[in-house]
Amino acid sequence: MATFEDIIQIYHIDRVQLTTWIRRRWVRPQETPAGLTFDDVDRARLDLIRELHRDFAVDDDALDLVLTLLDQLYAARQILRTVEEAVEKLPAPMRAEFRQHLARSAD
Numbered sequence: 001m002a003t004f005e006d007i008i009q010i011y012h013i014d015r016v017q018l019t020t021w022i023r024r025r026w027v028r029p030q031e032t033p034a035g036l037t038f039d040d041v042d043r044a045r046l047d048l049i050r051e052l053h054r055d056f057a058v059d060d061d062a063l064d065l066v067l068t069l070l071d072q073l074y075a076a077r078q079i080l081r082t083v084e085e086a087v088e089k090l091p092a093p094m095r096a097e098f099r100q101h102l103a104r105s106a107d
Contacts, residue, residue: 001037004029011046021049024060026067 002010007018021027022036027045029036038046045067052058052066087098 001030001039002043003034003038004036007038007043007046011050013050021046024064026063 004015004018007013008015011018018027022029026049027038027042029038029042048070049063049067052063058066087095090098
């Protein structure tokens with residue numbers, strides 16, 4: 001876990017910028033007695049934000065949209081994994097019928 005100060009130094013961003021990203025909920029650090037801490041997900045998002053901002057000149061409104069869409073995609077993938085796990089617990093004939101139904105709907 002990285003602290004607020006660690007993130008500023010590691011990512012070469014200023015306090016105002018990081019505070020803005022937190023306020024916009026682009027990163028969601030945990031509040032601890034020692035202050036804000038950033039996990040691996042936050043750090044991956046910081047890498048993406050910095051790359052899109054600096055390397056591709058994506059503005060804040062577009063970045064907000066991109067991050068929202070990525071969050072939705074991630075949530076959908078989590079739901080799909082849950083469904084896949086549930087399907088695997090079904091008896092074999094039901095799994096086969098379910099998969100056939102999915103194959104037909106994909107056409």
